[in-house]
Amino acid sequence: MKNLNSKPSAASPFSIMMRKEMADHIRSWRFIVLITLIVLTFVASMYVSLSNIKSATDNTRDPDHIFLYLKLLTTTDNSIPPFHVFLSFLAPLLGISLGFDAINAEQNSGTLTRLLAQPVYRDNVLLAKFGSALVLVGVLFLALALSMIGGGLLLTGVRMEPQELLRILGFVALSIFYVAFWLSLAIVLSIVFRAAATSALSGIGLWLFFTVFYQIVVNLVIRSVLPDPAALSPDQILTYNEIIMDFLRIAPNQLYMDATTTMLMPSVRSLGPMTMEQMSGAIPSPLPFTESVMVVWPQISGMIGATVGCFALSYFLFMRREIRS
């Protein structure tokens, strides 16, 4: 038999697929529109935080005031939300729009059969769809973060703490994981639904549900189920509070918000309520980076777990799927 792969110079089919998918994304209008949207929000929130940075860093009562670069990301005068809050609802949009037609568009245009008739593994198709979008998103976020750091250095001349760099990189990594979750969810939808419009709409529906309605629903249910707080002991209130928070944390955007807040505000010590005993003796000072990571580790592993779960589901659905158009 002729072995066509004998040449060592030839790239593997997977890297060729990655290359093609990335080129497709970059050339598509969809990606350009999304990049513009994200860059614009980034510029707007940077503008607001830069104009308020002086008062924020002068505020000695805030234990975080020494971290200029973290302040740049989080300060706001309440006219617009800070960048990480923006990102908590823009990132799902990014993930959904990069993934909602990953498989069904290929199937409907008849290219999927042709693609799979080539000597490639079926899972490589999924992996290339997932990886290419993620690489682009990662590069985009990293470029934004680095340009913010560079801009901050030029404008203020303040030296950067190594801790700050780690925290900002952690924030970028969290954002990439967050997009990865929505991306893998969108890919699952693109396998389940034949029509691209259906899969896009159901993706957006889920996104709206989690950002807007989920909290309302949880609050409604809790109000009707929970006993009157006035009749409860503080301990019981605390346990109920924990339960409510746990329910809210099913929503991925809640996980992301918790994680990024802790990452970008070093003085955040706990994400739930704390008792007076726990607080007594604590000096309001910033936590070291590793401690912050420990605080949000459940959130991080939750997001990674959800992403892996969705991806495994897409794999399961796709591997035995009839590929006829």
Add this chain to the structure above:
Amino acid sequence: MEDPIIQIKDLSKSYGSFRAVEGLNLDIHKGEIFGLLGPNGAGKTTTILMMLGLTEPSGGSVHVGGYLSAANPIPVKKIVGYMPDSLGFYDQMTAMENLMYIAGLNGLADAEGRKRALEMLETVGLAAEKDKKTGVYSRGMKQRLGLAEVLIKKPEVIILDEPTLGIDPSGVKDFLSLIRSLSREHGITVLLSSHHLHHVQQICDRVGIFVKGKLLAEGNIESLSKELFGHEGYVTSVQVRQHIPNPWPLQNELMHWDGLRKISIRGKELEFTSSQDLTAELVRFFVKENYDVLSVHQKDYGLDEIYHKYFEGEQG
């Protein structure tokens, strides 16, 4: 003789209670052009997908080039070029880019892929349109680009699913003769599926008639027609200028001839069925009786009749 390049044994596939393919046995030898013929929904595409390992068989096995398709699809896909019936390309890319992508997936390095893509576009006659986006290609052009894509990996077997669908008649002729010459020049085995009988008849060495998941008959066109119509013998139809009354006075005389079994009269046309070839004698007879013979036609059976015959048998 060598082992057949495609070996199908007891292949079956069911979707729930619906049996798409049932107990299919088929051997295709190297260099052959085989036509898989059947109406829509007969299970042709399912069979092809199982050959490529893209669909799992419910029972039986397919070996292509010695590899079991279901368990080992990658080496099978390396030697088989497949052109699906609903052919689609990446519309935002040019023909050249589409081909280069496929070349890359088959492990060709860039320079080699480019060279071969140009060669193939030349072969199928699309060299002038190589930098156009495939979104603007016509159906016929896409079909030819599909063939170029199939050939770029230098396959040993090419499988074409409904390759003549949606091309105009002259295009079909060019396309089929291109396939035939490619197969003959390079010794490529071709498996062609179609519901269009005449197209298949033009180029296939052997055909298989496939109805409702079963292979009803297999062989070359002559042997199929002999097998089916052999018992009817030779049929000669004669057309004359004069009107022939029914009953015809000369009929009795003719019926005494050796081997003549049936005469049917329709106005000026007569049809004789006989166990041996009587065409020459019949013409001499008509001339002697002062009839003006306008045309004499000895019927041979094409795929159309074969197909209908099987189809009727299936329905009846």
